[in-house]
Amino acid sequence: MKRTHLMLMALIFWAITPVAPGVQADFRDTFGALDGELTISGGTAHIPVMKALATQVMKASPQVRISIAGGGSGLGIKQVGEGIVAIGNSGRSPKKEEIDRYGLVLHRWAVDGVAIAVHPDNPVRALSFSQLRAVYAGTLSNWKELGGPDRTINLYTRDASSGTRSVFWKKALSKGEIHAKANFVKSNGAMKSALAGDPYGIGYLSVGHLDASVAGLAIEGVSPTLENVKSGTYIIARGLYSNTKGEATGLARAFLDALYSPEGQKIIAAKGFIPVKG
Structure with missing residues (x-):
């Protein structure tokens, strides 16, 4: 394991946060005979589920550490393909060339919607796709044109490596322009913080990250709810993947098995995603 590369990552979370109330699991039978460190990186939408599950695993087996x-x-x-981490998360299916280059095996465990969001004080609660495309292209730049305050619209987006951005760009913008003036943020959490602090901002984030600090917008009259994502009515959606280089073994295999277990599926649902198997 290339630990020097791993330590250069922007942020490492040691999974110590509590699981959602009412979701508890006992993984002693699965992990009791295992030890060592499991390393995971990638998509930020995945992090709440990863941390919650890792907490339960490490509680069951103190000799296991999960970063x-x-x-x-x-x-x-890239990092799972290069052997830097054991599991590489992605909010999009890896491309065929990535699968072929690295010998990836894909593990799809949830469906997630990508919500367009604003500050809760913003009176705008709905947009059409054409309005959204105009906003991100910069041709519609004042909230007044959308029924909001007479203030400039502050755009927020993710960088090109983001699976959330990829889905937003393809399914919400129809591969349209994202204006150069857009502010870049690094994660779903950072996007939520930015919008919660900017009454005139607009951005996008995982439906599983929506809470009272931001307001999700209806698009073409359809709200970004779990029910609408599950039914397919809300079309700005994607799968969540945990990828391995070849077939998963050891701690990675045990962790993925726990993710697909009934307890793991409950954690996925508790964090605002729609659990799936395979």
Whole structure:
């Protein structure tokens, strides 16, 4: 394991946060005979589930340590492919050339919607796709044109390695322009913080990250709810993947098995995603 490279990652989370209330699991039978460190990086939408599951695993087996880092889908795919981490998360299916180059095996475990969001004080609660494309192209630049205050719209986006951005760009913008004036943020969490602090901002983030600090917008009359994502009515959605280089073994295999277990599926649902198997 290239630990020097791993330590250069922007942020490492030691999974010590509590699981959602009412979701508890006992993984002693699965992990009791295992030890060592499991390294995970990539998509930031995945982090709440990864941390919650890792907490339960390490509670069951104190000899196991699990480190979880973000960095975006592209980084997760690259780092697992290069053997830097054991699991590389992505909010998009890896491309065929990535699968072929690295020998990746894909593990799809949830469906997630990508919500367009604003500050809760913003009175605008709905947009059409054409309005959204105009906003991000910069041709519609004042909230007044959308029924909001007479203030400039502050755009927020993610970098090119983000799976969230990829889905937003393809399914919400129809591969349209993202204006050069847009502010870049590094993660779903950073996007939520930016919008929660900017009454005139607009951005996008995982539906699983929506809370009272930001307001999700209806698009073409369809709100970004779990029910609408699950039914397919809300079309700005994607799969969440945990990728391995070849078939998963050891701690990585045990962790993925726990993710697909009934307890793991409950954690996925509790964090605002739609659990799937395979």
